[in-house]
Each structure stands twice: as structure tokens, then as C-alpha cells.
Amino acid sequence: MSFYTSITGLKASQTSLDVISHNLANAETTGFKKSGTQFADVITGSSYDNPRMTTGIGVTVEAIRQNFTLGPIEQTGSALDMAITGNGFFTTRSEQTGNTLYTRNGSFNVDGGGFISDGSGNRLQVFPVDATGAVTSTATLADAHIPATNAAGAAFAGATVDTQGEVTATYADGTNTVIGVVSLADFVSPTGLKQVGSSNWEATGLSGTASYGQPGADQYGGLLSGALERSNVDTTEELVGLITAQRNFQANAKAIDTATQIGQTIINLRT
Incomplete structure (x- = not known):
């Protein structure tokens, strides 16, 4: 399960990177309006499940929302x-x-x-x-x-x-x-x-x-x-968001690597 959960995190981070890259590419485009990525958690369960035992199964992109604030x-x-x-x-x-x-x-x-x-x-x-x-x-x-x-x-x-x-x-x-x-x-x-x-x-x-x-x-x-x-893209703000998205991507990749190592350890114990 941890593999699939982390994969959703990788995909979400990639979408965030794509949106930020698009914003940066249009920092000098007249009349351009920047966008931001909004995420939502994904939960598995039913009405019979104990709410104290609810397990999350990752994240999804809820919306890519445009920002129409006035540019310079x-x-x-x-x-x-x-x-x-x-x-x-x-x-x-x-x-x-x-x-x-x-x-x-x-x-x-x-x-x-x-x-x-x-x-x-x-x-x-x-x-x-x-x-x-x-x-x-x-x-x-x-x-x-x-x-x-x-x-x-x-x-x-x-x-x-x-x-x-x-x-x-x-x-x-x-x-x-x-x-x-x-x-x-x-x-x-x-x-x-x-x-x-x-x-x-x-x-x-x-x-x-x-x-x-x-x-x-x-x-x-x-x-x-x-x-x-001019474009309402704030280059400094976008670069900070770029670093954050990169860190999120690396963290999810690390989670997959850890899950792989745990799985390998269990296999070695059986052999």
C-alpha cells in the first residue's frame, strides 16, 4: 500500500512542478495570470469502519486554480x-x-x-x-x-x-x-x-x-x-514553491525506497 500512496505523492508533486514551470515561463507574458495547484487527501473506508482506524491512501490534485490579481x-x-x-x-x-x-x-x-x-x-x-x-x-x-x-x-x-x-x-x-x-x-x-x-x-x-x-x-x-x-507572476515566490515541490518529490521517492528496503528485508528473513 505504501508504494501506491507514495506514487500519488510523486504524481502530485510533478503536477505542482509543471504548474510552477508554466508560471515561470510566462513571467514576461503580457496579461498572463498565474495558477496554483490545490491538493486533497484520499481516504479509504466505509460506514462500517472504525473512524479511529481510518487509513489514508495518498493525495490527488483537486484543482489548478487561476489567480486573477492585478499585475504590474x-x-x-x-x-x-x-x-x-x-x-x-x-x-x-x-x-x-x-x-x-x-x-x-x-x-x-x-x-x-x-x-x-x-x-x-x-x-x-x-x-x-x-x-x-x-x-x-x-x-x-x-x-x-x-x-x-x-x-x-x-x-x-x-x-x-x-x-x-x-x-x-x-x-x-x-x-x-x-x-x-x-x-x-x-x-x-x-x-x-x-x-x-x-x-x-x-x-x-x-x-x-x-x-x-x-x-x-x-x-x-x-x-x-x-x-x-504585465504578468502577475512573482518570480521569487515561484522559485520558493519550486524548491518546496522538489523536496516533496524527493520525500515521496525516499518513502518508496524505504518501502522497497523493508520488503527486501522481509524476503531475506524468509530465505
């Missing part, structure tokens, strides 16, 4: 770089699959078609506005699109985003046009979001459906333009 904010100076100072996720739409994605990585640029998109081509989602720049609907999302020219035929010159999420396009004739307001998403249980890579998440039954709102309103954080949120 880094100034970049790029007008379309955005950082959320509080709760919420940027909402993007994959042009290839049509899937809705959520991210804390606010590094956006204007692509060749005039759409504001991330490095993977996912288009930023905004609330539509009227001619005065007022939001017309918070139940509808649209791709953030900047026309190449305005009504007067002036060429696009640049874009800015303010703390309230208004995306303003500037044209060569000096006129400004609000094309939309950045839509932020929030969830009842963000730890239930599914990681899909590139600092993106998808909603699941565990996270609940997204609720949308404007930056700075209700539970949604504000926006900082010209800044990005």
Missing part, C-alpha cells in the same frame, strides 16, 4: 495599448472561428482593414455609439472599426482611448470621431474560465456567462491608455 502596470506610450485597473476583461472576436474571447492583454493595433485587433487578429469589441458619441446599446457588441477616411474625405491620422473607454479616431483635417466605447466583460467566477492560449480565455459553465459594461462603471475597472498589464 507598464507604461508603453502607444495610444492603443490599454490596461484595466480593476475587474474585467477586454472582449475580442476571432475572425477565423467567430468565437468570443476574453483577455487582460490590452496590446492592440489597427490592421490593414481598419479593425482594432490584437497580435492574433482577434478584433476588439466595443459598444456602438450615435453621432454624439453616446452609447446606444450595452446589449450589442460590434467590431471596433476605423474608416480609412471621414465624410469629408480626410485620411485617418490616429486613434486614442480615454479612461471611460471612448475610442476616438482623428483625421488629417483635424476632426475627431468616436467610433465606439470599449466593452469590458466580468464573470461570477473568473477562475472557471477556460484558458485557450495567448492570454485568452473562453467562458464555460463554471465561469458563468459574461456581463458587459463600460470602463469605470459599477464593478468594472477603469482604463489606462498607453499602458499594459
Whole structure:
């Protein structure tokens, strides 16, 4: 029995090492959120067993839980770089699959078609506005699109985003046009979001459906333009956890070695 108990300990320690290694590898990934491993003991027995004689049979990984604490904010100076100072996720739409994605990585640029998109081509989602720049609907999302020219035929010159999420396009004739307001998403249980890579998440039954709102309103954080949120991985903390996981692995390996020696001793006594 001790062999199997120690093997569960080895597997649990290996999982912990894998999670910590993933955190360390993404210490410089914009918008990355670290994860932590949670363990639970495994008990064997039935309702007829004496509770004073309960025997444990090892450990299991109960969950790998994501940590959504705010990471350090880094100034970049790029007008379309955005950082959320509080709760919420940027909402993007994959042009290839049509899937809705959520991210804390606010590094956006204007692509060749005039759409504001991330490095993977996912288009930023905004609330539509009227001619005065007022939001017309918070139940509808649209791709953030900047026309190449305005009504007067002036060429696009640049874009800015303010703390309230208004995306303003500037044209060569000096006129400004609000094309939309950045839509932020929030969830009842963000730890239930599914990681899909590139600092993106998808909603699941565990996270609940997204609720949308404007930056700075209700539970949604504000926006900082010209800044990005860095990874929330604390390298020192992860290295300490790495040493702890290594020690746990060595201890379980030693337990297997001890059980082997005891078994060998018993065999020698019989011979």
C-alpha cells in the first residue's frame, strides 16, 4: 500500500512542478495570470469502519486554480495599448472561428482593414455609439472599426482611448470621431474560465456567462491608455514553491525506497 500512496505523492508533486514551470515561463507574458495547484487527501473506508482506524491512501490534485490579481502596470506610450485597473476583461472576436474571447492583454493595433485587433487578429469589441458619441446599446457588441477616411474625405491620422473607454479616431483635417466605447466583460467566477492560449480565455459553465459594461462603471475597472498589464507572476515566490515541490518529490521517492528496503528485508528473513 505504501508504494501506491507514495506514487500519488510523486504524481502530485510533478503536477505542482509543471504548474510552477508554466508560471515561470510566462513571467514576461503580457496579461498572463498565474495558477496554483490545490491538493486533497484520499481516504479509504466505509460506514462500517472504525473512524479511529481510518487509513489514508495518498493525495490527488483537486484543482489548478487561476489567480486573477492585478499585475504590474507598464507604461508603453502607444495610444492603443490599454490596461484595466480593476475587474474585467477586454472582449475580442476571432475572425477565423467567430468565437468570443476574453483577455487582460490590452496590446492592440489597427490592421490593414481598419479593425482594432490584437497580435492574433482577434478584433476588439466595443459598444456602438450615435453621432454624439453616446452609447446606444450595452446589449450589442460590434467590431471596433476605423474608416480609412471621414465624410469629408480626410485620411485617418490616429486613434486614442480615454479612461471611460471612448475610442476616438482623428483625421488629417483635424476632426475627431468616436467610433465606439470599449466593452469590458466580468464573470461570477473568473477562475472557471477556460484558458485557450495567448492570454485568452473562453467562458464555460463554471465561469458563468459574461456581463458587459463600460470602463469605470459599477464593478468594472477603469482604463489606462498607453499602458499594459504585465504578468502577475512573482518570480521569487515561484522559485520558493519550486524548491518546496522538489523536496516533496524527493520525500515521496525516499518513502518508496524505504518501502522497497523493508520488503527486501522481509524476503531475506524468509530465505
